[in-house]
Amino acid sequence: MRLGIVSDTHDDLDAVETAVEIFEREGCDAVVHCGDVVAPFSATPFDADFDFHAVRGNNDGEWALDGTVDDFGTYHGETAELTVDGREIVAYHGTSGAVVDALVECGRYDYVLHGHTHQFVHETYEDTVRINPGGVPFEGVPGPHYAVVLDTGTGEVVDTGTDDVERFTLSAGIE
Secondary structure, rough: EEEEEEOOOOOOHHHHHHHHHHHHOOOOOOOOOOOOOOOEEEEEEEOOOOOEEEEEOOOOOHHHHHHHHOOOOOOOEEEEEEOOOEEEEEEEEEOOOHHHHHHHHHOOOEEEEOOOOEEEEEEOOEEEEEEEEEEOEEEEEOEEEEEEEEEEOOOOOOHHHHOOOEEEEEEEEOO
């Protein structure tokens, strides 16, 4: 299964539309937004030809997203726990670094997906893969911003070393 991952789009419709185009072109079966969509209008482009899942970020507009997202996808609130190809996935915005670390280190999940820091991360801790696609660039965190496509593979045995992660630039960043 091909899983699209994006985060921290902050009402940047150009980034959102580019991400949706990438996810459709790459044949994603599902997309997870790790929070900070912000306003409902910037969630609607995700009403596309894939299953859509979103978690709440830490911006005020996030509290109004559930009604919009639930029209075409699933708004999970604080965290989303998904099973894809027999793999356990948790998505959380990442507001608390300690919570992200606990999710990674607990050993319960094959993948921990998060955002918040606006910095791309793809790393493995024991049998858990942590992915943060980054976010829209701003001073102090100049980018770039990515959409990530994860091929979860098939089979019951988790072999994180064979998963194929591709990243696509949404915005080049700032200088």
